[in-house]
Amino acid sequence: MSFRIIAKRLAISVTFATMLPVMNAAQAAQSLTIPQIQGAGSTSSFVGRTVKTRGVVTLVRKVRGDTILYVQDTVGDNDANTSDAISVSVNSPGDIKPGDLVDVEGQVTEVASGANNLSVTSISPAIVKKGGQVTLPAPIVIDEGGRLPPTQAIAGATSRTGIGFFESLEGMRVEIRNAVVTGPTNDHGELWVVGDDGRHATGMNSYGGITATPGDLNPERVQIQLEKPFVDPAAYQLKVGDKIPSVAGVIDYSFGNFExxxxxxxxxxxxxxxxxxxxxxxxxxxxxGSYNVENLDPKKEVLALVYDKKEIDDDIGDGRFKNIAEHIVSVLGAPDIMALQEIQDNDGAEISDIVAADVTLKTLATAIRDAGGPTYKWIDVPPKDDEEGGQPGGNIRVAFLYQPAKAETIAGKTIRIEDPSFAATRLPLAVSFRIGGKVATVVNVHWSSKGGSDPLYGTVQPPRDGTVAKRSEQARAVQAFLRTLPVEEPVIVVGDFNTFWYEEPLQVLTGGLPAFENLTLRDQAAERFSYNFEGNAQALDHALVSSNASARAEFRTFHVNSLFPEAQQMSDHDPKVVRLRLQN
Structure with missing residues (x-):
């Protein structure tokens, strides 16, 4: 869900410095090398002290309005556990440029970009004086021929964990060779890679990505930050599996990630x-079929009716209805029933009393017909205004499209599953369909998002999933409803579970009675994905079939979104299709 990612970024967009002791202005500055200032730990032991040091400028950059120099020791200390570089904040860089040898004097600080984020050792504020030009230090090669990154553990102070490894390179020049993209370019100019074509990585999938599995969240991923005037993101709108023979720069940390x-x-x-x-x-x-269509609505919002101009989009003008329709028809094969998540009301993010989504669903159904597909009917039970979570004003909900020539709804068998655990979250929608002489029930879910969880590279270790307990209660509520259904009739539960296949909520739903099989588990572990977050392929969307019918079921995930740059995605989720043989 892109909304929770945006919210996360907004929440940590303000830079702050750690509290520093009041220093005596007359105190003499201590002369130290950059590796001595950095030390082997995650923070400097010289925080609050005024220091003098020397190094070569490797990069001059604006960071949230501040001018930052990345300064590296020309020799280093040959200790893989300490960084040889440091960031230096200056009021005015003057004509300082990469290759300048500089003398730096200022106070050592630890600067964090938000709550629960790691800090970056910096000299700020600093006085910088040029002392000639020197050759830039050779970059450290990450992977074969240099330093191999860890492949399993994120947390820990040593260089054999993700945090320790990147801390030891903080501010330094590095190079990644034969980088394969594991996370496509997003709208912030970020992408994720592993080096050496992924030969030393664990969890690589058949598309060139890397998949999160139990106990392995892939610390070998490296976030690449593309920005002008250095490397133009427009020239690197890359998809998963694309390769960059060489990419070089300096290591920094921002928004909960090393980059x-x-x-x-x-x-x-x-x-x-x-x-x-x-x-x-x-x-x-x-x-x-099941498809999270990411805040789909037919209205280009009016600025005066939204909280922020960033809430304005034009899903029709941007081709989202047309392209999603083509996905449903040409890629998914026009399923008999389509379970949709994140259908918005008719005026999208506008703050109004409108909750109906009939125009949204009619617009999508018309686009499907225009793409050569069938004429779908739709099922929608609108939520109460502003009660079920998602983009403000949007009233997202789950809904269905279905082909009336194949499936009929049954009177009284369209039910929203209510439970206190769904407060501020979308209610599941269960519909029983008659298909010929058979009855099958489809349950469409969109559980609480993982928004508000701790970053992988943060101060809280292990990172907390902020809503896992809530999703477990939602699983129990769905399970209680499933127990009310006739045991002889097949049941399919699909949607955006916001839960990995190995986490407790899905274990609750599949491990009790009635028994269900999660068809996601039929794929090899590395191929279980429908979403990409920070370069980790992961499974948030699932298809569960009751045990009385699972032997007659097949399923397939169609990777039409998660592999591609954000600018090319029609949604941040991949759709799935379940096919159930009606006769034994």
Whole structure:
């Protein structure tokens, strides 16, 4: 869900410095090398002290309005546990440029970009004097031929964990060779890679990405920050699996992640994906698709009616309705039933009393028909205004499209599953359909998001999932409803669970009675994904089938979004399709 990512960024956008002791202005500055200032720990032991040091400027950059010099010791201390570089904040850089040898005097600080974020050792404020030009230090190669990053543990002070490894390179020049993209370029100019074509990485999938699995959140991923005037993000709108023969820059930390601020990069080599065919329906089958369509609405919002201009979008003008319709028809094979998540009301993010989504659903149904698909009917039970979470004013909900020639709704069998655990979250919608002489129930869910969870590279270790307990209660509520259904009729539960396949909420739902199989588990562990977050492929969308029918079920995930740059995505989720044979 892109809204929670935006909210996370907004929440930590203010820079602050750690509290410092009041120093005697007459205290003499202590002369130290940069490695001595950095030390082997995550924070400097000289915080609050005034120091003098010397190094070569490797990069001059604006960071949230401040001018930052990245200064590296020309020799280093040959200790892999200490960084040889430091960031220096100056009021005015003058004509200082990379390659300048500089003398720096100022106070050592630890600067964090938000709550629960790690700090960056800095000299701020600083007085900088030039002393000639020198050759830049050779970059440290990350991966083969240099330093191999850890592949499993995130937390820990040593260089064999993700935090320790990147802390030891803080501010230094580095290079990644044969980088393969694991997280596509987003709208902030960020992408994620692993080096050496992923040969030393664990969890690589068949598309060139890297997948989160139990106990392994892939610290070998490196975030690349692309920005003008160094490397133009527009020239590197890359998808998962694309390769960059070489990318170099300096290591920094921002928004809960270490990052390589790229100063140069080779031309990318595009990946080619295998084709995926749809699961076709027919008289002997029922096909059920599931698609989180990410805040879909037919209205370009009026500025005066939204909280912020960033809430304005034009899903029709941007082609989202058209392209999502083409996904449903040409990629998914026009399933008999489509379970949709994040359908917004008719005026989108505008703050109003409108909760109906009939225009939204009609617009999508018309786009599907125009794309050569069937004429779908829709099912929508509107929520109460501003009660179920999501983008302010949007009233997102789950809804259905269905082909009336194949499936009929049954009177009294369209039910919203209510429970206190769904407060401020979308209520699941269960609909029983008659298909020929058979009855099948489809439950469409959109559980609480992981928004508000701690960053992987943060001060709280292990990171806390802020809503896992709530999602477990939502799983129990859905399970209680499932127990009310006739045991002989097949049931399919689909949607955006916001839960990995190995986490407690899904274990609750599949581990009790009635028994269900999570079809996601039929794929190899590295292939279980429908979403990409910070370069980690992960499964948030699932398809569960009751045990009385799971032997007759097939499923497929269609990677039409998560692999591609954010600017090209129609949603941040990939859709799935379940095909159920109606007869034994």
């Amino acid at each position: 390589l601020v790229a100063t140069n990069a080779a031309a990318a080599i595009p990946a080619i994906y295998p084709s995926t065919s749809p699961l076709e329906s027919g008289p002997d089958f029922l096909t059920v």
